[in-house]
Amino acid sequence: MKILIIGSGGREYALAWKIKQSPLVDKIYCAPGNGGTSLITENINIEASDINALFNFAGNKGIDLTVVGPEAPLAAGIVDRFERAGLKIFGPNAELARLESSKVFAKEMMRKFGIPTAGFAVFDDPVEAKEYIDKKGVPIVIKADGLAAGKGVIVAESIEEAKNAVNTIMIDKKFGSSGDRIIIEDCLTGEEASILIFTDGVNIVPLVSSQDHKRVFDNDKGPNTGGMGAYSPAPIVTEAVFDKAMKRIFMPLIDGLRNDGFVYKGMLYAGLMIKDEEPYVLEFNVRFGDPETQAIIPKLKSDLVQVMLNTVSGGLGRVNLEWDKRACVCVVLTSGGYPASYEKGRIIEGLDKVKGTDDIFIFHAGTKIADNHSASGTQFLTNGGRVLNIAALASTFKEAQSKAYRAIDNIKFDKMHYRKDIGDKALNFNI
Ligand code: AMP
């Protein structure tokens, strides 16, 4: 089979690495990919947003399955376009991608199907929004309706901060038309974790739980990022929490959508706030998480391509995933300055010292290959905010964590930054 993977991050590298192990696969393309994927797939110089070019490429090359990494092409209707022409593609259509691309739509679905989530109100008028803030008090959460690269959510601790957030989103239009409407939500407390599922619109096949680290600095300080590291499983997701998430969140959503005539196919990710073993939905994503995927994929023993084919064809009822029971800790190495401005083109040293080490995985993200690299070895340069993901598997979280950090000790680039506390929250739990 020929597979096309769309995207360029650590998530796409991890998917490519796993897909390459499938006996069903002869050839993998990655569009546009990164420095790392150029060694394990064939990179194609087409941006993830260029749906026309991707469609033509898949048709001309006879691609058997296209796997979409990021949300933007899903929201823009790539699945609809491919499916109309009979091309197999993994992901939901544009209408259902609104579970991520419109927070208002997601909240309306949650309300309709009785899914536990924070209380909320929707506003398209900043004056009314501010009146509501005065009435509700703080803390309170302000969210842009549309996609905002993970930056459209402000958890406000003061009335002033909350009203400023309304101004930034609705009046200054920091996120463009994504801020035409906002949601104002009650502030939930607890611990966050993620559960991802494969679904064909009828059956649900869950993945192991995981936990992201969104803030840039240790102890959850500093601004939100795309994710600075993850571990799996998330001990806060006990069996009881997992069970509730299936029965109260995923099943009512998938069944409710289907009864309304919407068949959701692909990956569905629920970001949860968990308190006293009660899960509440903070957000849905309609794709694999990044960096959650990099902490989950090393644990997957089953053939990922087979599961994806079953998802697309409606045959998930026959699928049972097998997992490595060990702990996985994944640390993200970033360019200094990220998530604000940062420099690119720095030489990355030491990757060869880590390569081939047992149960340690280097998943490339913002890297590229230097033009003048020598025959003796590939020279990688930094080429993005999140540069590399170093994941390690071990029988305890403590061991997985030290393995990942010991590997990182070998790697260097100018202004390299990473969190030193990825996995700390899981250290007191046995798997
Ligand atoms: P979201 O993109 O909706 O998941 O929001 C981004 C982050 O904001 C989440 O990971 C939480 O840390 C925080 N957040 C979102 N909604 C709430 C809420 N209702 N209460 C408390 N924190 C929230």
Ligand code: GLY
């Ligand atoms: N790590 C959060 C996300 O993928 O949205």
